[in-house]
Amino acid sequence: MKIVQCWDDGVVADIRLCEILRKYQAKASFNLNAGLHQQHRSHGWQYQHTWVERLAQNELRQVYEGFTIANHSLTHPDLTHLSHPELDQQIWDNRHRLQDWFDQPVSGFAYPFGGWNEHIIHRLQVSGHIYARTTLNEPWTFPPANPFTFNPTCHFMDEQFWDHFNSAKSTGLFYFWGHSYEMVEEQHWRQFEGKMQILSEDNSCQWADLPELFEKPAQYQDPMGQADLALSE
16 A cells, blocks of 8 residues: 655744654655745744744755655635636746755645635646645545545544554555644654554555656646746656
């Protein structure tokens, strides 16, 4: 069974998360918003009485070295409320920036706040993305009927995590997601590392990168007139 995971928002807690993932040679995708990373670390919001900090732009490449980078929009708005030009800016500008920063193709997308509609899906398709992740956790068979409404199996802190894992064996794919800032207590980190160890030591499982699950699209031209270099490798 293949196991995939993704993490959102590019926060300082990802540093510890990445250390754990590397320890167990676990693959992962990180969904980032290039427009929200400044020259220095910045306060983002409060989560359970703890301030969440975003990583500085100049430390992103080192923190995420060896991992897959995906598009999470430029500034994390609800895409369903945007005009056509605003939507293209959120999708295309972020993709180009991330590709420039990380020197790797960016072909996956995660919907901010889980919001999507058919028009958004169309703009993702013509911009060269190959899948988009929702926030609707549900059992399913793989491949999904529509790769642009790709639902994860469960959240990484789901109380039924292992039940979902065992059920996913019949589909051949287990997909969990989350935010590292949700681990606000030391026991959360210990529990997460325990999961990584169990999954990595299970000979029936294989870590995979999300783009590996889908075919790559052809090269596209973006609406701003810039050549799309994402798939020139």
